[in-house]
Amino acid sequence: MRRPRTVGAVLSALATAVASAGLVLGSGAGAQAATTAATPMPAHVFAPYFEAWNGDSPAALAQASGAKYLTMAFIQTASKGSCTPYWNGDSGMPIAFSQFGADFTTMRSRGGDVIPSFGGYTADNTGTEIADSCTSVDSIAAAYEKVITTYDVTRLDMDIEDNSLTNSGGIDRRNKAIKKVQDWAAANGRPLQISYTLPTTTHGLADSGLAVLRNAVSNGTKVDVVNLMTFDYYDNATHDMAKDTQTAITGLKGQLASLYPSKTDTQLWNMTGIIEMPGIDDFGPAETFTTANAPVVYDWAVAKGVGTLSFWALQRDNGGCPGTGGSDTCSGIAQDTWYFTHTFAPFTRDGGGGPATDDYSVAVTPSAATVEPGKSVTATVRTAVTSGTAKTVALTTSGAPAGVTATLSPTSVTAGGSATLTLDAAASVAPGTYTITVTGTSGTLSHAATLTLTVPGTGGGTGALVNGDFETGALGPWTCQSGGAVVSSPVHGGSHALAVAATSSQTGECAQTLTLSPNTAYTLQGYLQGNYAYLGVRGGASASTWGMSGSYGKQSVSFTTGSTGSVTVYLHGWYGQGTVYADDLSVTKS
Structure with missing residues (x-):
């Protein structure tokens, strides 16, 4: 996946030693580790990547997009040979509460959390992935522990690509360090999950990725989730990205069955994770994950019991650069802002870690539609349990213009269920762009999602230019x-x-x-x-x-x-x- 463009200044060996010495390893004599009240990740979680180097606020974008959980990219060393972790390898962004700590606290207050991710393409390509950079297993483990205790997180992600896949020394040090941290966490009653993020073929991991997991098994390192980057195949083929996601994850599930023969099918599916790149990926138009692909992948992932759903990256979830591939800031395709987030957000469900407030989410797929006068169009209203147990959710609509009738079937569902939204347009409806809001109410709770409806003007053919005089005061549908x-x-x-x-x-x-x-x-x-x-x-x-x-x-x-x-x-x-x-x-x- 794409990475920050810079790495920080080189630290001296003395500074590195001091920084490493300041961390306490759970495996050492006299080690200390405070217990935590942190809540583990939900059993099924949607956690898109967040590009931590561009100055955005994680809490602000999480709230704007509706993504409660984020995967924070990336943590790496400032230079090859260092053992000190920084955000983006920038020595001005240390692992400290002053960096993102307030954002993470705010996100937790809203029922969300973060997954710090180590590595990434730039780190793996420059020797600054911490297990490649640092030759001390204890110092690597100390770095992991520092991130856990500084931010009180319950999952770490290891994004291993490029040269890190062939660095056998780094692979072994990483898994040994993770095992130390897992033993430390268990001894101190601290929940901890480890995910590996790896590149894939259309039919599962290549042998280099499997080697990372084989080494984990040999070291007694527990891997909770294996995320596949279901994009950037670089095979010069034209792809159905939704279908290729399914074949890649199905292949991974079979590979995991061989590595973990005692696990059930349900457990194996729950170990799998999907990472898409919405729109045009780095390879180019032949690898385009479309708005039509998103609900297909969502439905399949829910049906199979996939553990983690994600995409690269939250800042790309908009249509601000039509035709541009692999941008950090937009998808390159025509889409509503936050379309992919709104489609995937209901995936988060079945929270673990103790009592939880009964809550749910509401989403409409697709989030934009066109209906011609005299015709109708449908969309799916999805609900999902985000915490606690499923409750009855009453569904209502608002915002339909004169001449458009909005109906829901059924008008109430048990959280986790779906309804069909039908929009019937009379021949007399005025052309324009309208926002239809679907609200789900359960007791004192209320959540809403929107659909942007375009009614084209009359004229030859089945459509006409809409809002050509811009008198709506808004861009849509441009x-x-x-x-x-x-x-x-x-x-x-x-x-x-x-x-x-x-x-x-x-x-x-x-x-x-x-x-x-x-x-x-x-x-x-x-x-x-x-x-x-x-x-x-x-x-x-x-x-x-x-x-x-x-x-x-x-x-x-x-x-x-x-x-x-x-x-x-x-x-x-x-x-x-x-x-x-x-x-x-x-x-x-x-």
């Missing part, structure tokens, strides 16, 4: 690169227009996909202002035009749809040429 926004000035007509944020690193593209009449001639036109202002279509047709104007000028381009009628309308500026404005866009039959 998707734009970072900075795209609806503005009140300058405008061509009405009171709103679109500002396209072209910068030195992006064209600022905004786009909308339509389904028009097949094999039919159309004209796309609108008013644009700015330098190198482009207007065009792609997909089932390809045509574009551009202009330069200090005030609004009309642009027009003709095109003919293909056999599907599907096209994507787009407009953008050019690199470093400044903001482009657009207004009063339309698509009409020629």
Whole structure:
């Protein structure tokens, strides 16, 4: 998976020795370890990765997205040969409460927690993964213990890739150190789980990954979860990412059965973990995990009893960079912000570790839909037990515009169950983009999820350009690169227009996909202002035009749809040429 771009300064051998000496090993004479009231991870947990190097607040993004649990990436040493752990290998980010501690406390107050992850691609490639860097098993164990006690966590993740998969010395030191920490935790009544995150083929672990687990078995090291990175296959094949996830995890389950012959099928499935990369991964478009893939993987993982569901990374869960692969900050596909988080969040259930408040979650899949006047569309409302026992949840809807009828079947479920949301649009419904809210109520508890509903305008074919005058005051259903926004000035007509944020690193593209009449001639036109202002279509047709104007000028381009009628309308500026404005866009039959 992707990593932070920098590592910290080199520490001297003396500083390293002092830092290591300051930690107390449970296996040594006179060792001490405070017991903890920390709650173990739920038996089935959704914990997306959080990129710890970009200045975001874990607690703030957890609350905004709805992801209660996060996998914090990454902990590594500042330089090869060091035994001192830092966040991102940055010596300015020590393992101390001052780094993320308040965020983690806030997340726990909301019923969540974190999983610190050691390693990652950069560390594994530069010798700064701590077991590769440090040759002292006791010092490695001390580093693990410091993270556990500083943040009072109950699970550590080991992200082992690249050169770390062939570093036999590091593999053995890591597992020996984990075993020491597990013995220390057990002696002090501290719950502790260990997960390994490993690359995969489409049919399970390669032998290098299996070697890590074989060494753990030989060292008596308990592995609770094995997460597979079900992306970046780099095999030059075109992938059905949902299907490949299923074959990879099924293969892993069989491999675990050979390593742990005494475990039941249920226990083996619970040892498996899935990590997706939403959108276009590092390899490119041939490995694209789509919004349609997400509910397929979710349903399958729940049915099989998979233990952990995750993705790389929370900061990517938005559609801010259409067509871009492997970005740290966006998925590269058209999607609602937090779509993948909202789809996967109900996976967290069956909490362990003592009494828990009865609670549940509500999610709507998909979280966006289009319905034409006179037709209907459906979505699935999912509930899940997040703690305690299952209670009856009453479901209601709000926000449907005049002419749209929202019905739920059934209107109440036992937490863990699902209902069907049907949206019927009358022929008279006004075009626009609307937010439909589904609320689940049980006693004094209430949780809600939303669906963005687009009603296209009338016109030839099965769709038409929506919100071309931007008078809704919102972008939807347009998707734009970072900075795209609806503005009140300058405008061509009405009171709103679109500002396209072209910068030195992006064209600022905004786009909308339509389904028009097949094999039919159309004209796309609108008013644009700015330098190198482009207007065009792609997909089932390809045509574009551009202009330069200090005030609004009309642009027009003709095109003919293909056999599907599907096209994507787009407009953008050019690199470093400044903001482009657009207004009063339309698509009409020629």
